[in-house]
Amino acid sequence: xxxxxxxxxxxxxxxxxxxxxxxxxxxxxxxxxxxxxxxxxxxxxxxxxxxxxxxxxxxxxxxxxxxxxxxxxxxxxxxxxxxxxxxxxxxxxxxxxxxxxxxxxxxxxxxxxxxxxxxxxxxxxxxxxxxxxxxxxxxxxxxxxxxxxxxxxxxxxxxxxxxxxxxxxxxxxxxxxxxxxxxxxxxxxxxxxxxxxxxxxxxxxxxxxxxxxxxxxxxxxxxxxxxxxxxxxxxxxxxxxxxxxxxxxxxxxxxxxxxxxxxxxxxxxxxxxxxxxxxxxxxxxxxxxxxxxxxxxxxxxxxxxxxxxxxxxxxxxxxxxxxxxxxxxxxxxxxxxxxxxxxxxxxxxxxxxxxxxxxxxxxxxxxxxxx
Amino acid sequence: xxxxxxxxxxxxxxxxxxxxxxxxxxxxxxxxxxxxxxxxxxxxxxxxxxxxxxxxxxxxxxxxxxxxxxxxxxxxxxxxxxxxxxxxxxxxxxxxxxxxxxxxxxxxxxxxxxxxxxxxxxxxxxxxxxxxxxxxxxxxxxxxxxxxxxxxxxxxxxxxxxxxxxxxxxxxxxxxxxxxxxxxxxxxxxxxxxxxxxxxxxxxxxxxxxxxxxxxxxxxxxxxxxxxxxxxxxxxxxxxxxxxxx
Numbered sequence: 144x145x146x147x148x149x150x151x152x153x154x155x156x157x158x159x160x161x162x163x164x165x166x167x168x169x170x171x172x173x174x175x176x177x178x179x180x181x182x183x184x185x186x187x188x189x190x191x192x193x194x195x196x197x198x199x200x201x202x203x204x205x206x207x208x209x210x211x212x213x214x215x216x217x218x219x220x221x222x223x224x225x226x227x228x229x230x231x232x233x234x235x236x237x238x239x240x241x242x243x244x245x246x247x248x249x250x251x252x253x254x255x256x257x258x259x260x261x262x263x264x265x266x267x268x269x270x271x272x273x274x275x276x277x278x279x280x281x282x283x284x285x286x287x288x289x290x291x292x293x294x295x296x297x298x299x300x301x302x303x304x305x306x307x308x309x310x311x312x313x314x315x316x317x318x319x320x321x322x323x324x325x326x327x328x329x330x331x332x333x334x335x336x337x338x339x340x341x342x343x344x345x346x347x348x349x350x351x352x353x354x355x356x357x358x359x360x361x362x363x364x365x366x367x368x369x370x371x372x373x374x375x376x377x378x379x380x381x382x383x384x385x386x387x388x389x390x391x392x393x394x395x396x397x398x399x400x401x402x403x404x405x406x407x408x409x410x411x412x413x414x415x416x417x418x419x420x421x422x423x424x425x426x427x428x429x430x431x432x433x434x435x436x437x438x439x440x441x442x443x444x445x446x447x448x449x450x451x452x453x454x455x456x457x458x459x460x461x462x463x464x465x466x467x468x469x470x471x472x473x474x475x476x477x478x479x480x481x482x483x484x485x486x487x488x489x490x491x492x493x494x495x496x497x498x499x500x501x502x503x504x505x506x507x508x509x510x511x512x513x514x
Numbered sequence: 515x516x517x518x519x520x521x522x523x524x525x526x527x528x529x530x531x532x533x534x535x536x537x538x539x540x541x542x543x544x545x546x547x548x549x550x551x552x553x554x555x556x557x558x559x560x561x562x563x564x565x566x567x568x569x570x571x572x573x574x575x576x577x578x579x580x581x582x583x584x585x586x587x588x589x590x591x592x593x594x595x596x597x598x599x600x601x602x603x604x605x606x607x608x609x610x611x612x613x614x615x616x617x618x619x620x621x622x623x624x625x626x627x628x629x630x631x632x633x634x635x636x637x638x639x640x641x642x643x644x645x646x647x648x649x650x651x652x653x654x655x656x657x658x659x660x661x662x663x664x665x666x667x668x669x670x671x672x673x674x675x676x677x678x679x680x681x682x683x684x685x686x687x688x689x690x691x692x693x694x695x696x697x698x699x700x701x702x703x704x705x706x707x708x709x710x711x712x713x714x715x716x717x718x719x720x721x722x723x724x725x726x727x728x729x730x731x732x733x734x735x736x737x738x739x740x741x742x743x744x745x746x747x748x749x750x751x752x753x754x755x756x757x758x759x760x
Binding site: 193303 | 656658659661662663664665666667668669672677680681
């Protein structure tokens with residue numbers, strides 16, 4: 144989809160190339176993350192794709208056309224663009240911001256309005272509430288969402304994203320990343336994603352391009368980058384404790400433990416007591432209709448509450464995650480609730496199993512032994 | 515309903531009150547000139563003529579200054595002229611420090627006496643804050659915003675009209691307002707090159723040593739500056755407010 148062939152960029156007034164003889168082949172529907180320390184040329188490389196900068200040497204092919212042969216305005220209208228600090232227009236409402244490219248493309252008014260509402264809903268912002276607001280009235284995370292919505296407005300096949308989640312706190316960033324991955328699973332855009340954060344790269348990328356001083360050092364999928372770093376630089380970039388980093392790559396569904404005691408809402412007290420006693424967790428899960436996770440009953444709950452069936456005893460369970468979350472996410476949920484395990488559900492809140500801290504350590508240990 | 519009354523008052527009420535105060539002042543001094551000498555200068559006919567000349571000077575100079583200053587400021591921010599921009603900005607800043615009287619005197623040498631010389635000198639003097647603010651207003655826009663617009667496929671004309679001008683508009687307006695105040699004040703100097711205006715009153719007052727004549731000229735030109743500045747301020751707010759709700 145995007146092909147860079149021996150691309151070099153030397154800025155005027157500089158002897159050292161910002162990007163040095165770089166070749167890269169990005170397939171359709173893939174997220175390619177350019178990662179490296181600041182000044183490694185990752186942003187410059189990205190900005191050459193929509194011709195914010197023109198390459199000094201080499202060619203960039205988008206689809207099957209050299210970008211230098213495409214009309215520059217047409218080229219840019221067909222590439223979604225999210226930059227650092229987002230660059231929302233402060234004097235325009237959220238709606239008008241998102242509508243920028245569709246209006247440039249002269250879409251009819253009705254269609255623009257419809258598309259804007261659709262996109263705002265997609266990124267989780269109620270159009271009625273947020274549409275008329277100014278960017279300054281939104282939180283950092285909300286602004287990032289608008290930035291992504293704006294870039295997707297005309298449904299471009301290609302998107303360029305320069306640290307799109309850079310300016311928000313770690314918790315919001317994590318949530319935005321997960322939302323973004325879920326969207327990408329449906330939309331299958333070809334994305335060039337720039338970041339200096341190797342963890343983000345591993346999490347977001349189908350392919351990772353590690354760059355240093357304008358050169359491409361290694362281009363491979365995240366698993367390979369972690370297991371066989373090409374040289375000292377990449378090894379340092381991904382860090383020494385690589386097996387821990389793989390927690391970003393593995394999903395909860397991969398290590399799920401479904402041998403867990405559970406009871407139904409109508410299960411009588413005696414049976415609950417027995418199951419709790421036998422359970423390693425000293426607790427049982429309570430499932431409703433269609434295996435929906437309702438809550439949990441621990442030894443203490445049995446003592447404290449009174450009643451006859453499970454429905455009278457169970458407590459809400461907070462330490463849960465979905466089965467497409469990464470092990471890293473699961474571990475941070477456990478840490479934040481101070482629990483040694485986490486209940487895993489699918490997208491419809493149906494109970495899938497649990498993961499304990501021990502399971503996660505097991506993964507890390509196996510991995511360390513493998514290496 | 516209360517809103518409408520409030521708006522009406524803001525638009526017309528305040529200038530009207532200021533105009534009434536000025537009118538009352540004029541009526542008072544014409545009826546109590548405190549001597550035959552002052553009475554000869556302070557007639558309704560004279561005062562109105564000076565006022566008209568003054569307003570005429572200010573409007574023509576300011577209109578021309580805006581018509582040239584804003585586009586020139588925009589031009590200086592274009593990539594090709596960016597390098598000159600810095601130089602021009604410095605020249606403009608230095609230019610502002612030249613005393614207005616010196617500028618008037620300078621052009622009198624070349625252009626002779628009269629209205630045209632007055633307008634030209636005022637125009638040159640007013641252009642400075644307008645040009646400087648237009649340039650600074652556009653330059654101060656965060657580069658990321660412009661880059662985002664560029665990356666989304668806006669052409670330079672659209673970036674200017676949709677992004678740069680609306681964003682720098684308050685700064686440009688502030689420049690025009692500064693120019694108005696400077697212009698009304700400086701226009702009193704135009705009397706020295708025979709361009710008329712309220713300065714005539716002040717100079718006459720000085721030469722015949724009648725404070726009340728000086729005071730009339732000074733008071734009216736100050737009122738004129740306040741009223742024009744106020745109206746421009748309201749226009750600015752109105753346009754910004756409309757922008758917010760659109």
